[in-house]
Amino acid sequence: xxxxxxxxxxxxIQEGEDVSMNCxxxxxxxxWLWYKQDPGEGPVLLIALYKAGELTSNGRLTAQFGITRKxxxxxxxxxxxxxxxIYFCAGRLSNTGKLIFGQGTTLQVKP
Amino acid sequence: xxxxxxxxxxxxxxxxxxVTLRCSPRSGDLSVYWYQQSLDQGLQFLIQYxxxxxxxxxxxxxxxxAQQFPDLHSELNLSSLELGDxxxxxxxxxxxxxxxxxxxGNGTRLTVT
Numbered sequence: 001x002x003x004x005x006x007x008x009x010x011x012x013i014q015e016g017e018d019v020s021m022n023c024x025x026x027x028x029x030x031x032w033l034w035y036k037q038d039p040g041e042g043p044v045l046l047i048a049l050y051k052a053g054e055l056t057s058n059g060r061l062t063a064q065f066g067i068t069r070k071x072x073x074x075x076x077x078x079x080x081x082x083x084x085x086i087y088f089c090a091g092r093l094s095n096t097g098k099l100i101f102g103q104g105t106t107l108q109v110k111p
Numbered sequence: 112x113x114x115x116x117x118x119x120x121x122x123x124x125x126x127x128x129x130v131t132l133r134c135s136p137r138s139g140d141l142s143v144y145w146y147q148q149s150l151d152q153g154l155q156f157l158i159q160y161x162x163x164x165x166x167x168x169x170x171x172x173x174x175x176x177a178q179q180f181p182d183l184h185s186e187l188n189l190s191s192l193e194l195g196d197x198x199x200x201x202x203x204x205x206x207x208x209x210x211x212x213x214x215x216g217n218g219t220r221l222t223v224t
Contacts, residue, residue: 031210042113042201042215043154050210088154090213097209098167103153 006102022073023089031092032072115216129190136204143185148199
């Protein structure tokens with residue numbers, strides 16, 4: 001079935017570094033959502049993207065809807081310790097409307 | 112605060128038992144989703160309701176069932192519980208069934224002993 005490939009699976013970086021993660025698929029999507037999950041809590045919506053090529057920022061976070069509509073990336077600039085958590089992408093398939101989640105990227109930031 | 116309320120926050124029960132998890136969606140949201148997240152795993156879609164009707168089904172076991180009531184709150188019923196059912200169960204809501212982002216509650220942590 002359709003699936004999203006989210007990478008990297010985990011990252012361990014130094015405070016102040018920039019971070020980039022992405023989700024790719026062979027399917028076409030009409031919506032991309034990026035979430036962050038802190039331990040023991042529910043995922044929190046960070047950014048929603050609705051158009052191919054769309055580039056949206058939320059503070060130090062920037063996400064883009066790939067022009068092929070098959071991928072999306074999330075960048076975090078100047079990381080800080082509270083950026084620690086699991087980041088999920090989710091894409092809504094254009095043909096079925098089904099929402100698919102990536103497996104998550106675990107981010108650890110060393111002060 | 113996402114506006115999605117889940118109760119209880121924690122649940123500990125024995126194998127073979129039955130439990131009910133409750134979710135109140137954000138005000139105005141008509142669609143409710145249930146997800147299961149096992150330790151260090153991703154989010155596994157279980158089932159979706161829209162305005163009281165089942166809309167989509169994922170990897171939901173036959174021992175599990177759900178419903179959405181006229182006031183739009185939803186309940187997930189888990190029966191004949193097994194050790195492997197221990198997980199975080201999340202409810203999410205959205206305004207519509209297409210394109211609206213999902214907003215998640217803080218989950219119910221179920222431990223089956």
